[in-house]
Amino acid sequence: MAVSSEVKEDYFLSTIGAVFENENENSESDINDDLSTVETVFEIQDCVEFPKKKIVLKHTLSSSVDMVGLQVWRGAFLLADFILHHQHIFKDKLVVELAGGTGFTAIVAGLVAKQVISTDVDRGNILSLLSSNLEKNLPGGNVECRELDFFWDAFPDSISSELRDSDVILAADVVYDKNITRHFFKTVQNILNFGGKTIFIAIERRLWTDNHGNLVAPNFDIFKEHLEELSNLQINESELLVEELKTDFPKYFEYNRVPELTLWKIVLAKL
């Protein structure tokens, strides 16, 4: 099954497919789709620090469910706007992004932060596209890509010290499949065990019409359940503060900031 990012509609005025409807239809053959990449220039607008800065991004306009990291999603824009409007949070910080996809958010973070590691699953050409987008926009710079799979039970040496030392963790649009969501939250908890992090998660509350004609948001509901469980945990004698942030900060990119886009902050606070 092919899925198309909502951004395809925002930018390219094409018809959007049924995104993430059939999460169980993935198969090995999906990984080898050969949809061609396009290059899009996204300009930062009305930002004093980065006037008319252009981000040149290679991405696909649709993909199989397994390869959605080749597309750019609205959550990536929301987080990018958040970073540009709250630069003090990211300045001089080590940032790790989970499920970075095309690298759009990491590139914006890299304009502000000291160092950014954008991670994703090692599947098909996801990491090579991510790496080439980072290198093209911030050549030889402070942003690099690494493998990080939510299904790992422990972090390998290749990423563990970066996670331990990181100040800020970013994740955009990682909730679209029950199983991945469960493992995403396990990963978040493992990262929080290192202590001293602030996590920002952008998630779109995608609505569906169920068989009875009701509007439902099953993946978002599952996300909220996991968030609730997380907020009840104590980690290293600290409690977790989970907060939904307002999304009324300025837009620095052209995209449709739909009301379903939500933003969450998780911090560890000493008891």
Ligand SMILES: C[S@@+](CC[C@H](N)C(=O)[O-])C[C@H]1O[C@@H](n2cnc3c(N)ncnc32)[C@H](O)[C@@H]1O
């Ligand atoms: C909808 S895309 C979002 C990509 C990007 N953050 C954005 O907003 O444009 C979901 C991302 O989750 C990644 N992903 C899927 N399974 C994963 C796993 N097991 N571990 C880590 N990342 C995974 C995909 O490769 C993809 O990059």
